[in-house]
Amino acid sequence: MKKIIKNGTIVTAADTYKADILIENEKISLIGQDLSDPAAEVVDAKGHYIFPGSIDPHTHLEMPFGGTVSKDDFETGTIAAAHGGTTTVIDFCLTDKGKPLQDSIDQWHAKSRDKSVIDYSFHLMIGEMNETVLEQLPSVIEDEGITSFKVFMAYKNVFQADDGTLFRTLEEAKRLGALVMVHAENGDVIDHLVNKALKAGQTDPIYHALTRPPEVEGEATGRAAELTGLANSQLYVVHVTCEEAVEAIAKARKKGYNVMGETCPQYLVLDQSYMEKPNFEGAKYVWSPPLREKYHQEVLWKALKTGDLQTLGSDQCSFDFKGQKDLGKGDFTKIPNGGPIIEDRVSILFSEGVKKGRISLNEFVDITSTKIAKTFGLFPQKGTISVGADADLVIFDPNVERTISVETSHMAADYNPFEGMKVTGQPVSVLSRGDFVIKEKEFVGKLGKGNYLKRSRYGELTSSKEELYQK
């Protein structure tokens, strides 16, 4: 059914203005003043902003990791995402060395297809580079529309790839039109520091942070950036946490290298001291890279403002405190890394960023949606409010106040790392391709309604504006 969203204030990465939006056949068909159509359902957005649906470029839903599987799957994870204003997620498809890439991709399709309530896409992990892998990459791009490859520089003996693999992936990505993503931490040095700590009986959660200091992140980020320059390729550094890594990215960008960076809400508002909470509660705050000393937060905020960091991901990878995080009692290396973030990512950036004057409203939209769509081959189908684009829209109340709590969260994990934090601003209703997924804060979507998105090659649009509208 057609819809008209009336009386709202449209906010894109470029503009803020009052206008009505007509939605037909899943797309925005008209934007204008005082629109009317007797066949259309009218949605009143008075007093609210209308944002393009947010895109979460970094999720790990139902992912086997650390001897367990992340708690939120494509059902609970995407429902929670939608509550938070996210209408597209890009999840990391893990691969196994020596096995066909397509097997892993099929596995990821199987766990998402009948569950996702919003549109979704995949990045593909590259764990090794050889002739067999090389032969498979063109079809990954062509047939699956997977145009971003992830290389882990950490998690030794699990996911970690060597520098040769990273460099060859950068070369191939350049040739084929894909983007390389890195988890940038020096896994070999961490491995050594971890062994030393365990030998000295240092087993509490805080040692997770102390054995992966900012220097190992800065070093790996700089190394990946230099290799990107050498390959004349393109790089996206996920979950940037610290000054050292921001400086490495800024230095590379100054040299003209195509290096981009993402940070996550947890690094903007939580710090290392949370990992010292008593009764093993510090485990709730174990991420890799770890939370940092507080002064790093302002460095990250500034980098979002200046553009040295471009995007905000959630790195959603949730585990229950009881039964999952506690696998690491007595040995911090066995604490599954990650947390439930997908639902609060957008609110936290709005509240701490826009409301506190650190970024503008339009920068907020760019960081949570537009830049991500452009970076990952989804623009202009996603990431903006314009005629011909998918009607992925968030009707957002900028003044409502709420306290984040596991009690009101839609994520599956048994705690929320932001428990007790007060935020201003919340999505009221969320539309995915013209249909409500969230209506007046209630989930009204349907399992499996989300489409798998094949993405364009790096730097290419999904289609021209004219083509988009003809479709």
Ligand code: URP
């Ligand atoms: O601690 C984290 N970040 N868990 C998810 C996996 C990853 O490294 O992104």
Ligand code: ZN
């Ligand atoms: Zn990572």
Ligand code: ZN
């Ligand atoms: Zn991650």
Ligand code: ZN
């Ligand atoms: Zn309202």
